[in-house]
Amino acid sequence: MESTLVFGDAFxxxxxxxxxxxxxxxxxxxxxxxxxxxxxxxxxRLLAARARDIVSLRRRRSMxxxxxxxxxxxxxxxxxxxxxPRPPAGAVPVCADRVVAAEPAIRDLxxxxxxxxxxxxxxxxxxxxxxxxxxSPVYNRRAGVPLGDAVAAAAAELDPALPLLPSARA
Numbered sequence: 001m002e003s004t005l006v007f008g009d010a011f012x013x014x015x016x017x018x019x020x021x022x023x024x025x026x027x028x029x030x031x032x033x034x035x036x037x038x039x040x041x042x043x044x045r046l047l048a049a050r051a052r053d054i055v056s057l058r059r060r061r062s063m064x065x066x067x068x069x070x071x072x073x074x075x076x077x078x079x080x081x082x083x084x085p086r087p088p089a090g091a092v093p094v095c096a097d098r099v100v101a102a103e104p105a106i107r108d109l110x111x112x113x114x115x116x117x118x119x120x121x122x123x124x125x126x127x128x129x130x131x132x133x134x135x136s137p138v139y140n141r142r143a144g145v146p147l148g149d150a151v152a153a154a155a156a157e158l159d160p161a162l163p164l165l166p167s168a169r170a
Contacts, residue, residue, distance in 0.1 A: 024049035029132060035125035051121035057114075060124060064110040066131055070138060071106060074099035095141055102148040109151050112158035120164050123157030130154060 024031060024046050031050040035041060041051035053059060077096035099106070109127055112119070130136045130150055137143035137150050 020045050020049035021053065024053060032125045032128045032132070035121050036129045038122060041121050051125075054124045054128065055119060055121050057116060060113040060119075063124070063127060063131065064113040067106055067110050067113075067127070070094055070099060070131065071103060094138055095147065098141075098147045099138060102151055105148045105151040105155065109155040109158070112155050115158075115160065117160035118164055119158045119160055120162050123154050123159075126150075126154035126157055 027046060028050065031047055032054070034047060035051060035054075039047060041047045074094050074096040077094065078100060113124070113127065130138055130147075134140065135143060137145055137147035143150075
């Protein structure tokens with residue numbers, strides 16, 4: 001039986017090297033932004049290593065917990081605003097009203113993150129960028145997209161029916 005490797009094959013991930021996981025974590029924010037923008041994980045070793053890491057169920061469950069924390073902080077901030085105390089120094093304020101208003105979309109995103117089915121790395125990266133980027137609509141009122149729309153877009157990319165690799169779509 002003859003087998004042939006076809007270059008450009010969507011399912012041929014670059015080989016993993018010993019330090020790829022460490023480097024992928026070190027450059028995580030940058031790699032997440034690339035994956036969220038739609039760059040295929042198979043286009044580089046580091047993107048592939050980052051994608052492998054963030055799509056693991058353990059990481060996705062942890063991220064869902066982080067979204068739950070953002071919801072709690074937003075609700076607490078709304079209550080505190082009515083009472084009057086200021087947030088602790090050094091705390092990054094969330095756009096509490098927008099987070100609370102987007103709660104149904106955030107809950108949908110969280111449910112998709114914890115589902116035990118494989119999901120595309122792009123959706124996970126989009127959800128991570130929303131949580132970790134200070135310019136995202138979670139933290140920045142002047143962000144170019146409404147929070148509910150951004151969260152819904154990330155959730156849509158977590159559809160297990162989508163191909164796991166973007167180059168397999170078309």
